Amino acid sequence: MEKENFNLKYRKKITIIFIEYFVFALFFQLTFEFLKSTFELKYFSNFLIILFASYLIYFSLFEFLMNRTLIMWLFKVELDKEKKSNIYFILYTISSVLDRTIFGPFHMLLTILNYENLLLCEKLSGIKWKYSKAKNK
Numbered sequence: 001m002e003k004e005n006f007n008l009k010y011r012k013k014i015t016i017i018f019i020e021y022f023v024f025a026l027f028f029q030l031t032f033e034f035l036k037s038t039f040e041l042k043y044f045s046n047f048l049i050i051l052f053a054s055y056l057i058y059f060s061l062f063e064f065l066m067n068r069t070l071i072m073w074l075f076k077v078e079l080d081k082e083k084k085s086n087i088y089f090i091l092y093t094i095s096s097v098l099d100r101t102i103f104g105p106f107h108m109l110l111t112i113l114n115y116e117n118l119l120l121c122e123k124l125s126g127i128k129w130k131y132s133k134a135k136n137k
Contacts, residue, residue: 008128014108021100027054028054072129084125088125092122092125
């Protein structure tokens with residue numbers, strides 16, 4: 001059972017997170033420019049609200065509805081949240097913010113050192129990343 005958790009290599013997970021930094025940055029920049037020009041937003045507080053809303057839409061909403069984000073789909077990876085309640089997904093969402101922002105550099109350093117581990121969001125919530133069923137066939 002423990003070997004199943006490491007079926008998807010840590011290095012691949014960190015590569016997906018790293019690429020998603022750039023995709024999310026592009027998504028956020030386009031969203032912010034559109035809203036800024038449409039509603040004439042001028043204050044920094046609006047920037048933080050739009051950043052938070054963009055993050056929830058890009059990551060949390062797509063992971064909840066489709067079990068994956070855009071880059072996870074390109075790498076044929078999905079979330080294994082079968083038999084998990086929505087409470088676990090909320091825990092996954094909160095801890096994935098930490099994984100993708102604060103702990104991102106530490107994950108990259110551990111990848112360079114060839115360390116094999118689960119992400120913090122996987123450890124806390126029990127929702128694991130796995131190869132999609134299409135790849136396993």
